[in-house]
Amino acid sequence: MIAIAAGITLVAIAAALVLNAFQGNVVFFFSPSQIAAKEAPLDRTFRVGGMVEQGSLKRRADGLTVDFVVTDTAKSIPVVYSGILPDLFKEGKGVVAQGKLAPDGAFHASEVLAKHDENYMPPEAAHALSKAEADKAAKSVVPGTGAAR
Amino acid sequence: MIPELGHFALIVALAIALVQGTLPLVGVAQRIPGFIALARPAAQGLFLFVAFAFGCLAWSFYSNDFSVLNVATNSNSKLPTAYRIAATWGSHEGSLLLWVLMLSGWMLAVSVFSRSLPQDMLARILGVMGLIAVGFLSFMLFTSSPFERLLPAAADGRDLNPLLQDPGMVFHPPMLYMGYVGFSVAFSFAIAALLDGRLDATWARWSRPWTTAAWVFLTIGIALGSFWAYYELGWGGWWFWDPVENASFMPWLIGTALIHSLAVTEKRGAFKTWTVLLAIIAFSLSLLGTFLVRSGVLTSVHAFATDPKRGIFILCFLAVVIGGSLSLYAWRANRVAPGGRFELLSRESMLLANSVLLLVACGAVMLGTLYPLFLDALGLGKISVGPPYFDSVFMPLMAPAILLAGIGPLVAWRRGEPAQLLRPLRWVAIVALIGALFVPLAFGRWAALTSVGLLLAFWIFAGTLAALVVRFRSTTRMTPAFLGMLLAHAGIGVFVIGVTLVKSYETERDLRMAPGDTATLGGYSFRFDGVREVRGPNYEAARGAITVQRDGQTIAQLAPEKRVYLVQRNPMTEAAIDAGISRDVYVALGDAVDAGGAGGTDAAAWTVRIHIKPFIRWIWIGCLMMAFGGVLAASDRRYRIATRRQEDASNPDATLLRRGAA
Numbered sequence: 001m002i003a004i005a006a007g008i009t010l011v012a013i014a015a016a017l018v019l020n021a022f023q024g025n026v027v028f029f030f031s032p033s034q035i036a037a038k039e040a041p042l043d044r045t046f047r048v049g050g051m052v053e054q055g056s057l058k059r060r061a062d063g064l065t066v067d068f069v070v071t072d073t074a075k076s077i078p079v080v081y082s083g084i085l086p087d088l089f090k091e092g093k094g095v096v097a098q099g100k101l102a103p104d105g106a107f108h109a110s111e112v113l114a115k116h117d118e119n120y121m122p123p124e125a126a127h128a129l130s131k132a133e134a135d136k137a138a139k140s141v142v143p144g145t146g147a148a149r
Numbered sequence: 150m151i152p153e154l155g156h157f158a159l160i161v162a163l164a165i166a167l168v169q170g171t172l173p174l175v176g177v178a179q180r181i182p183g184f185i186a187l188a189r190p191a192a193q194g195l196f197l198f199v200a201f202a203f204g205c206l207a208w209s210f211y212s213n214d215f216s217v218l219n220v221a222t223n224s225n226s227k228l229p230t231a232y233r234i235a236a237t238w239g240s241h242e243g244s245l246l247l248w249v250l251m252l253s254g255w256m257l258a259v260s261v262f263s264r265s266l267p268q269d270m271l272a273r274i275l276g277v278m279g280l281i282a283v284g285f286l287s288f289m290l291f292t293s294s295p296f297e298r299l300l301p302a303a304a305d306g307r308d309l310n311p312l313l314q315d316p317g318m319v320f321h322p323p324m325l326y327m328g329y330v331g332f333s334v335a336f337s338f339a340i341a342a343l344l345d346g347r348l349d350a351t352w353a354r355w356s357r358p359w360t361t362a363a364w365v366f367l368t369i370g371i372a373l374g375s376f377w378a379y380y381e382l383g384w385g386g387w388w389f390w391d392p393v394e395n396a397s398f399m400p401w402l403i404g405t406a407l408i409h410s411l412a413v414t415e416k417r418g419a420f421k422t423w424t425v426l427l428a429i430i431a432f433s434l435s436l437l438g439t440f441l442v443r444s445g446v447l448t449s450v451h452a453f454a455t456d457p458k459r460g461i462f463i464l465c466f467l468a469v470v471i472g473g474s475l476s477l478y479a480w481r482a483n484r485v486a487p488g489g490r491f492e493l494l495s496r497e498s499m500l501l502a503n504s505v506l507l508l509v510a511c512g513a514v515m516l517g518t519l520y521p522l523f524l525d526a527l528g529l530g531k532i533s534v535g536p537p538y539f540d541s542v543f544m545p546l547m548a549p550a551i552l553l554a555g556i557g558p559l560v561a562w563r564r565g566e567p568a569q570l571l572r573p574l575r576w577v578a579i580v581a582l583i584g585a586l587f588v589p590l591a592f593g594r595w596a597a598l599t600s601v602g603l604l605l606a607f608w609i610f611a612g613t614l615a616a617l618v619v620r621f622r623s624t625t626r627m628t629p630a631f632l633g634m635l636l637a638h639a640g641i642g643v644f645v646i647g648v649t650l651v652k653s654y655e656t657e658r659d660l661r662m663a664p665g666d667t668a669t670l671g672g673y674s675f676r677f678d679g680v681r682e683v684r685g686p687n688y689e690a691a692r693g694a695i696t697v698q699r700d701g702q703t704i705a706q707l708a709p710e711k712r713v714y715l716v717q718r719n720p721m722t723e724a725a726i727d728a729g730i731s732r733d734v735y736v737a738l739g740d741a742v743d744a745g746g747a748g749g750t751d752a753a754a755w756t757v758r759i760h761i762k763p764f765i766r767w768i769w770i771g772c773l774m775m776a777f778g779g780v781l782a783a784s785d786r787r788y789r790i791a792t793r794r795q796e797d798a799s800n801p802d803a804t805l806l807r808r809g810a811a
Contacts, residue, residue: 007505014509018542026536029531044511047533063661063742082649083659084739084758087383087720098535127531 031128036075049096050128072132081109088114155205157294162198163286169279173272188275189260196257203250204788207237216302224427227687235318236309242295251330273341292459308716317377322740326368329435331363336432345482348421353414358783363403365779372772383722383737385760390539394517396438402511403431406504419488433471499557503540506550513542551605572642573615581608602649609642616717631784637778644771650764665753671761688712710739735760
């Protein structure tokens with residue numbers, strides 16, 4: 001009996017622990033369009049994904065800090081990152097950055113993830129791009145269908 | 150011609166597997182000796198044909214046969230020979246073939262080394278394994294044949310992913326798969342015992358060395374993967390809580406619980422149904438891991454091309470195996486006689502608590518791994534669960550497990566005497582406290598978590614040593630199994646020390662360095678001597694030269710590289726490491742930068758990342774100790790003697806009684 005009670009207590013403690021840690025450590029994902037619509041939180045770490053805009057990569061004088069722009073083709077957001085970029089980080093390719101939104105509107109990344117091989121696009125980045133495409137398509141179609149109705 | 154022969158061999162193998170998975174099981178149920186006797190030759194035949202098919206694929210890679218689609222997409226004529234052969238399992242199709250090869254290898258081993266098993270038991274075990282083989286062979290033949298032709302043939306191949314061109318690729322996947330698939334043996338033993346309705350200590354004794362062997366392979370496989378990621382990915386991390394890593398870690402956690410639970414079932418006849426359940430879960434998680442990695446729901450280094458048909462096939466197979474075995478469990482488990490009784494303070498209760506902890510930890514890992522996938526599949530948004538979650542959940546769950554592992558071997562079976570335990574326990578506690586308080590002083594910086602980690606490590610060292618002393622003084626013989634257990638437990642301590650010290654005292658810096666620049670980190674100075682061009686067999690590289698000095702003394706000349714592989718044109722960081730027992734000095738090249746911006750390889754300055762990783766080698770040394778402990782335990786002669794004695798005894802419980810009395 002005591003063993004069973006101890007076991008149940010143990011599992012209960014573990015469950016509380018797990019749920020608490022889960023609550024605090026889940027990282028949400030937002031696309032540049034969502035950030036532009038002010039859906040992203042200001043005080044919490046989150047991920048942004050999309051494509052690195054062509055010609056947007058700039059290196060600052062210290063040689064380590066880089067600025068680039070992540071776009072989902074509809075909206076875009078400037079990103080600042082200090083450190084070594086992953087091997088497969090390239091302009092025009094998919095990227096996911098994790099960090100916080102600063103008051104100046106730039107995204108300060110603490111981590112940058114790129115694809116693992118030439119065919120692979122981070123799923124979040126792919127999702128953001130296809131969603132923006134779909135929204136654009138929907139917008140361009142709406143007036144036409146509206147007239148038809 | 151050779152690929153067609155390989156494909157044909159796979160079809161024959163499927164036919165044999167169908168026979169092996171049905172007739173022996175029918176034979177046992179209907180008492181048809183001819184059918185029962187089929188199991189062993191069928192298993193051996195299956196191995197021959199699968200091995201032949203594997204040989205055919207390996208040959209196609211070796212001989213650069215680019216008319217085979219798989220070879221054309223994953224190899225290249227300039228690829229060094231060792232990697233051409235390793236590329237055999239570098240694709241989705243090839244890795245499945247490796248899976249089946251391992252499965253049939255384990256079947257062969259069971260059919261050869263279990264001559265002392267009763268015929269009907271062996272027939273059931275091999276029958277269940279045959280059914281698993283049917284699932285995987287049909288998966289391969291219907292959705293992902295490794296021998297598909299490419300006509301007209303390609304002039305040259307698209308090359309193996311540069312990340313995989315490493316000695317790690319030669320050893321990590323086979324080891325990991327041996328472990329994964331090895332749990333199918335424990336699973337088949339459990340299912341056979343359930344079918345038989347006779348879940349006794351003999352079953353546990355037969356199953357134990359097999360389960361331990363699988364666990365050893367899995368331990369080595371995971372450790373190799375971790376080591377590989379550490380030196381190859383250029384980030385200096387050794388574990389990322391990546392879903393694919395978790396997929397291999399979950400069966401390991403349950404496998405660890407299983408080998409301990411089996412010990413109780415063998416020695417005390419207790420936890421029978423619990424052990425069977427763990428065996429089912431361990432293998433189910435191996436299958437889940439295969440599903441996660443191969444179905445394309447996860448994208449990572451390990452994931453290959455996505456094809457929904459494949460995902461659905463594995464998902465159905467998973468549902469059949471898990472659903473079927475759990476139904477059988479629900480139906481049969483209540484027939485099992487209750488096992489030996491035990492008190493609250495006993496080795497049994499400690500082992501039970503430990504396996505519950507391991508199970509809960511596995512559940513926590515699973516939640517963090519699968520929850521984002523569920524949300525995504527249901528269209529509820531995209532989230533990711535990163536290392537902070539796993540760290541903050543895993544450590545509090547494992548800390549009590551480690552405390553229990555430290556004193557478990559000191560507590561008697563059935564009923565421990567508190568007075569007897571208290572004496573060694575005092576010493577264990579003193580040693581642990583001293584270690585926890587004083588070791589951080591040597592590093593000059595104290596933190597609560599550092600002390601907790603060291604406390605656990607010294608606790609388990611002292612507990613293990615105490616168990617050794619107690620056994621040495623007593624009349625009980627020192628067996629390889631006992632020593633193996635202690636070695637594995639000491640391995641946990643070594644591992645914990647490595648993790649604690651790396652987490653507490655590692656340092657890193659990202660720098661911009663021009664030739665002649667010097668930087669310091671952790672008492673070492675790093676001088677950047679510039680970069681020159683070098684050519685490898687299938688890549689071009691910029692090779693940096695960095696001189697590491699300490700107190701004016703040159704310690705190492707490191708040569709980190711930035712490679713560009715000729716076929717896929719992707720850059721690859723190749724870190725340079727000066728390894729040591731108390732620290733690794735780790736250097737990786739970033740990008741070439743001019744004063745103004747990004748430049749070519751002849752640019753003057755480079756970004757450079759340097760790390761000092763104290764005691765990181767202990768992490769893998771600890772894993773090796775655990776694995777070697779497992780080897781010692783599995784090789785214990787007692788299993789062979791016990792099974793030989795089994796042949797004489799008409800009543801399977803007679804040996805148990807004799808052993809119990811001894």
